[in-house]
Amino acid sequence: DSGVTQTPKHLITATGQRVTLRCSPRSGDLSVYWYQQSLDQGLQFLIHYYNGEERAKGNILERFSAQQFPDLHSELNLSSLELGDSALYFCASSVGWDTQYFGPGTRLTVL
């Protein structure tokens, strides 16, 4: 158990819908990262938040957005969902620039 929690574990929805994924970092970690893992793409970095502020964006679509709240939990919002958005979404957290610890993930299925 890494100490990073993610909810829900599974999410099934339809194309065009909007969903919210939630992540709670390890106690004391100020950084939260979001990754997408699909079968043909491997682990792709989406976005990084540090202590409530966005620090960097990776391969994140404009339909996706995220935020980190004062209690340091983070939410990833995915809208206008397409079939190709079906994937595993992972959250990771770290202390500063050190090792990133990953959560168990949310499996999103778009039908």
Place this chain on the structure above:
Amino acid sequence: EDQVTQSPEALRLQEGESSSLNCSYTVSGLRGLFWYRQDPGKGPEFLFTLYSAGEEKEKERLKATLTKKESFLHITAPKPEDSATYLCAVQPVLFSGGYNKLIFGAGTRLAVHP
């Protein structure tokens, strides 16, 4: 361009048959190299961090080593429970305005059979 290549893509071993996984990288400057283990449908589990060429780290049947261009994950006398995908990630040196970026390889799928 920063790049990470892992080989082989898949590896099948008999229980007790030792082997090595390779991670080759190209980065402008390396701050750290990370190994993770990932079971199907689960999150990557942290194994090791290596920071400088010549460094070695061990944990049970696993040993990770680092050179200036590649890292190896040696598996000694593997057991079926070592079956998983092993991911390598590099963290480039941070320049002004940089961030804690991890670049992942595609992974090596290891299957250990009794």
